[in-house]
Amino acid sequence: MGTFLKNPVVLVKKLPVWFFHLSGKYRKPIKSLTDIPNEEIEQLKSLGIDYLWLIGLWQRSFASEKIKRLQGEKDKIGSAYSIVSYDVDNRVGDKKALDVFLDRLHSKGMGLVVDIIPNHMSVDSKWLIENPDFFMQAKNKPYDNYCFSGVDLCDNEKIEVRIEDKYYTKEDAAVVFSVKNSKGQEWFIYHGNNGEGIPWNDTAQLDYTNQVLRKKMLLLIRDMSKKYDGIRFDAAMLLLRNQYRRLWFPEPGKTASVPSRDSYSLEESKFLKLMPEEFWDEAGRVLKKKGLYIFEVFWGLEKEFLKRFSYGYVYNAAFAHHLALEENAELKNYIKDILSEELRLFFRFLYYLSSPDQDSPLSRYKPMEKYKGACCFMSALPGAFLFTHGQIEGYQEYYPVDVASPSKYEEELLFLWHHEVIAPILHEKKNMGFPELILFFPFFVGDSEDDDVFVFFVKTKTKKYLIAYNNSSQEKKGYFSNSFASRCGERIIKENIVRLITSNFAYELIRKERLVFKKAENCLFLELGPYQPVFFIFD
Secondary structure, three states, rough: OOOOOOOEEEEEEEHHHHHHHHHHOOOOOOOHHHOOHHHHHHHHHHHOOOEEEEEEOOOOOOOHHHHHHHOOOEEEOOOOOOOEEEEOOOOOOOHHHHHHHHHHHHHHHOOEEEOOOOOEEOOHHHHHHHHHHEEOEEOOOOOOOOOOOOOOOOOOOOEEEEEEHHHHHHHOOEEEEEEOOOOEEEEEEEOOOOOOOOEEOOOEEEEOOHHHHHHHHHHHHHHHHHHHHEEEEOHHHOOHHHHHHHHHOOOOOOOOOEEEHHHHHOOOHHHHHOOOOOOHHHHHHOOOOOOOEOOOOOOOHHHHHHHHHHOOOEEEEHHHHHHHHHHHHHHHHHHHHHHHHHHHHHEEEEEEEEOOOOOOOOHHHOHHHHHHHHHHHHHHHHOOEEEEOOOOOOOOOOOOOOOOOOOOOOOOOOOHHHHHHHHHHHHHHHHOOOOEEEEOOOOOOOOOEEEOOOOOOOOOOOOOOOEEEEOOOEEEEEEEEEEOOEEEOEEEEEEHHHOOEEEEEEOOOOOOOEEEEOOOOOEEEEEEEOOEEEEEEEO
16 A cells, blocks of 8 residues: 655646646747656756646547537637546657656656546546446436437447537536447436536546446556556545445435436445445555555545545645635634544645645735745645645646646746745655654633634654744734644643743744744743744754
């Protein structure tokens, strides 16, 4: 299973949008992985980046692009999450180009993270053409008003694929699409679906009650983990048995989260025969030991996932959400809850300001000082950290996974700042390794606890760190003394900060100066400006 890599830093790049940005930066056409200059890889390494996660690497769906064209979206390409096959997309190169690029990354001490989309494939995928039984399907239309008279979306002569007519007019969002074979036989396959909002109309839902499909996916995961340095698993929580059951095979008398699936209800014993084991337990047994494995998990299932599976990093969507909205009391309770359950869970999260599917960090964290403070704070915390596409440069545009280029030109406002301020934090964080202790402290202004200030103490084998951040627009002057409880195995740990930090001096890494601490008998005093972070290092 995946060995934990110590505080890895991941940078997302969306292809082919990255090629557009690089072409402007280096003033020459960059059209494939082969064209990316070594200088760019060296720059990324100097910024503290350990892994590149390339979105859009695999062969995009031709049907996905056709659908967008028919809906009037002429500037769109097929979605990066609607995959025909796990072959290199011709917009970014070929297998040889990817192999050479991987070698170049390794020569600079960096790794490559690739996507696996385990929940679904594209409606015109090779798997669907060759093995239609791999997909969730029905013999008859689930609703009589569905009509499939549109264009054939599949270029393969073995099958015809049509999505429901009202997708094009945006009057309805059908849960299935039509498939006909060369003999004229028709059946209906479910679109990928998470039970919320509109089904993904360019995707086909994989059926994990099919044991042959499970083995096929496990072989893919095994082979990918052998070849590449890391894997990011899209929407991993959808494959949890309780979630899969809720969506597709409800208990008798209960309503399925996917419309029309009520008639597929199963008794618990029958469902468990079809899915006798958690898929991620099976995946853990085929993954190579040394690898970076990232699981996209949301719906509040992050902690459950971490506790249930002993490998990999999990998206921490709640942390970023509360921090961006300055829901500081909620964030403080969330942190306390994790640490009180098991402090080692804390550094198995992937922290980020925005995920690749959200608005850019600069759009979510305003003003600029808030972005800079939040970036310093979160990049300093133990655990994995992710920069999304354009974040280091300071771009404000969000790039969907179905665009080939930005809609506008933007200046690189933050590259130098990241190099001067964030890179030293990331390099120092690598010295942390896996902390022996993480403690979280309440901060007081006068006699009242102030929820806006977050204070962490981190102890490693050789150093001690104090990380603090004021997530508000108001100046804060106060003190902290006794920590909240942290659990480490069977031990419950609560400590006083003065007993933990005996030195009166510390090096503050962000401002790059040596400071004297104000101490009382059992507390430390701290003054923080609006959105100000501090990162103290004690030998």
